[in-house]
Amino acid sequence: MTGKARWLAARLGNAVVVVFGVATASFLAVHLAPGDPVRTLLGPQALTGTVEQVRHELGYDQPLLTQYLRFLGSLLHGDLGTSYQLQEPVSRLILSQIGSTAQLAVAGFVLAMAVAVGLAIATSGRRPFWRRVSSLFELIATASPTFWTGIVLLTIFSFHLNLFPAAGAGLRGLVLPAVTLALSLVGVFTQMLRQGMEQALDQPFTLSARARGVGETSVRATHALRHALIPVVTLSGWVVGNLLGGAVVVETLFTRQGIGQIMAAAIASRDLPVVTGVTIVSAVIFIVVNLVVDVVYHLVDPRLRTEGRA
């Protein structure tokens, strides 16, 4: 086994442990929360006979350990179960929703990154007035709750100017939700990038690039930016969490499809298979992103590459 393969195997082993832990934690969270899960599921007006029947069907009358082993057993078969509420396979439910969330998250991320890169290149270590304007914008964007930003954008661009629909699919319907989500990230991105770039611009390699006659834009866009990207990559875990969390709020406000919404409803109604299913899928996304980040690290930071070989 080569070093790289061993590294990958260890990572995958870790991933399995994490998924197992996450599955167990979400199972326990649903089962140990106060209240009768079957009554919560069926609501106050279901007949007592129905409640007892469903309790038996779902295995809630079994000891917790039996329920847990059963749950693990079906999970090992790759079966996420069937939603108690929608009476639909959880895997199908998640597949039908995750595309919409991914679309929103990617659009929000790309938009935030594009604006942040533009602002950082334009204002790092120069144009003090515009740098201050940009800083103010970053502060406001970071400090505003996503919900509030969304309402403001809706009021202006949808209700008054009628440019974009308040609720709707397609590219046009994606614009306001993506901008709302991007605004929650753009402040942090810009500040990190600018700080990194300003550090980089003081470095000897910048001086030597300038000495070789490289133009200012090129110095910033290639040399300094690459240096400044490293801390942003480190932040990826936070970014993914923020994107998924922000997506719940944005999806609610703009009545978009998405797994966040499904999850919120499932938690309220104790729809165990959906709660564990979405949690496991989110954990897998998280793990994959972190794996990708590690690989990207190796690409962005040459020091890691040589260390790896040593």
Added chain:
Amino acid sequence: MNSERHRRPPGRVIRLAAAALTLLASAGCGVLAGADPASAPDGVLTFATNAQPECLDPQVSPLDVTALVDRSVFDSLVSMTPDGKFHPWLATSWTVSPDQRTYTFHLRHGVVFHDSAPFDASAVKATLDHAVDPKTRSKYAARLVRGYTGATVLDADTVQVALSRPDASFLQALSTAYLGIQSPKSLSQNANNLCERPVGSGPLRFVSWDHNSKITLTRYDAYDWGPASAAHTGPTALRGVVFRFVTDDSVRFGMLASGQADMVDFLPNSKVATVRRSDALHVYRAPAPGAVYQVYFNVSHGPLADERVRQAVRASIDLDALVKAVTFGQFQRAWSPLGPATLGYDPQVVGSWQHDPALAGRLLDEAGWTGRDAEGFRTKNGVRLSLLWPYSPRVEQPDRQVLAQGIQAEVKQAGIDLSFVPTDAGKLGDEVVKGNLDIFDNSFERAEPDILRYIYSSKETPANGGGNLSYIASPELDGWLDAAVATSDPATRAAAYGKAQQYLVQHAVALPIWVPEHIVGALSRVRGLSFSPEAQPLFYDVSLASS
């Protein structure tokens, strides 16, 4: 080598960013040049409401929004009008046996479900059997037809339904969307997918459900069997209805004001006056029948077990002023646990108590709460007069939370320490079953006074899956409530319900707060809107005028 690097174009990230910006910019241009985002005049009505169904099988879901959507997809055997009368629909006529336990329905001929299955007596039997089948996991419909013991198909156009005991509320139950008749073909072949793909014989066909976003219905062109109570016959004038699920009140209102929705549900009380002043918008409203929004006093636990304390709490609250302030003057203050739009409502209870802080003080003194602690609250034997009112922040509507804070402030004047405590839904359920609380609040929409039995009968304790949140066990009250549902004579029923309401008010078992109203905002081009007896908007007679 070095010189080559200089000339290399900016890095990959920059190119990606530039591409993304171009993409977004072109998307934006497309929008500006594209169609008007306001709903196009194509005969499809966009209706924005605040919640989405969890399952579209009408026999499963208890939610109002399910009934709202399913009302257009499913027909019922009979239709009810707000005046309490029943009219033919899928049943052209019916007879009731002298012992009130057998209903014989003669069915309409030629009705075809959306999946081409014909409607006949077996469809009625299949639907009722489905409602009470434990496998259905019914959350509401099974309760509506609790006395159902079975149906007999006499011939294709005649069905006999048997009940275990007389039930005066049975026809009303059948008239609701919750007992809409399903295609028997769908019930057997689509059994695992009834939540996601409802098949009825109603004026609009189900097309799709994008979870969290919208449900699309389209006109059923063959429809020719509308209820006798409708304003027109034949298919709908609308080509379809799109239900959008918009949780936020201000976003729903914005969609209406900008013409992105033709109608919005639950117009906030604070916006009603604005909409009224506009020529382009209209307000439609229907008072909800059934149990009004009320506060239940736990009569079998703690300080409120003493009737004088309950009277004192009631007398200490200036309800007229409170309701007016909280609802922006939109809701009528309630006097009876039963709404004025419900059969059997007793107007005699109006004005039967007053806001009287002095009386409240005297009653509390009489009840022995004469001491005062450091914070000014009344005490008895060193124990503070404190009341617990738990609620679920996820479920409780904001105006009700404001009201509770108002009540809290009013009773504090009388020396009562009322805690209005946000509680996790699961824990709240446990406490409700155990009766570990002093005050609870809710409302139940139903066009049938029998709802009182669900919330005040001693057999309907929360532990039994009932709604008796006053935890009252009064043989007198049980007697009236049971008698009223065992007879079909309207006068006898009304008399029994009158006694029940007077009892509840006289003994301060609950405090009726306000009569909920379904307030809908609509563009002026929406014509022909009416409401079901349960205060739900009906789309069958609606049309869109070309403006």
